[in-house]
Amino acid sequence: MRDFDDFVTGRSPALLRFAYLLTGDRHLAEDLTQEALVRAHRRWHAIVGEDGPEPYVRQAILRQYLSWRRRRASTERPVAEPPDAAPHGADLADRVVDADELWTALRALPRSQRAVVVLRYYEDLPDAQIARLLGCAPATVRVHAFHALHRLRSVLTPVPSLRPGGAP
Structure with missing residues (x-):
């Protein structure tokens, strides 16, 4: 072995x-x-x-x-100790907020849509292989991907940041 x-x-x-x-x-x-x-x-x-x-x-x-x-019975996440103070620095804080927003949006997706997003964009698998893994047609994979991306785009719309001096 x-x-x-x-x-x-x-x-x-x-x-x-x-x-x-x-x-x-x-x-x-x-x-x-x-x-x-x-x-x-x-x-x-x-x-x-x-x-x-x-x-x-x-x-x-x-x-x-x-x-x-x-399926989890609760969305609460137990931790051994409370988290430390908030991270310092605007860049780190922005990254943490963005990551949290992305995780929240991903958790809101139905399981099959989330699986398609992970298999397609993280594992870089083609639709035919994803369809075999999920036991569905490739067209169903594309529909799941379409709906998932539409939902993620609607939730994760970027807000234009202002540069110093007030210019966009």
């Missing part, structure tokens, strides 16, 4: 990032990744084929994410 150990060691960070982009929650992403790796371990000899095990593991993560039993 050395191959499995090497796979986990080498690909876990990328798989965890993929799960995090889907969930927006580090702990849930870790759970999804761990469960997918457990499933992969059970079928390791069957999934190590010409494409390798990564597509199988990514699909397992995606299916677990899309499953209804994975």
Whole structure:
């Protein structure tokens, strides 16, 4: 099983990032990744084929994410300690606000739309492959992407910033 150990060691960070982009929650992403790796371990000899095990593991993560039993009962996020004081500097503050606004908009998307956005723009997968992963037609993938991007654009409209001196 050395191959499995090497796979986990080498690909876990990328798989965890993929799960995090889907969930927006580090702990849930870790759970999804761990469960997918457990499933992969059970079928390791069957999934190590010409494409390798990564597509199988990514699909397992995606299916677990899309499953209804994975929905959180609450949107509260428990933390061990309260966050420190607000970050200093306008640039950092703007980046934090922008990132928070993006995460909020992504969380508001339906699960299949969010999965399409992550698979298309983070994983850089073609529509046909996304359709196979989601079990739908490529046209459905394009419709999900269209609606997701429309919704994100309507929420994340950039506001022109003023330069010093009041000029736009």
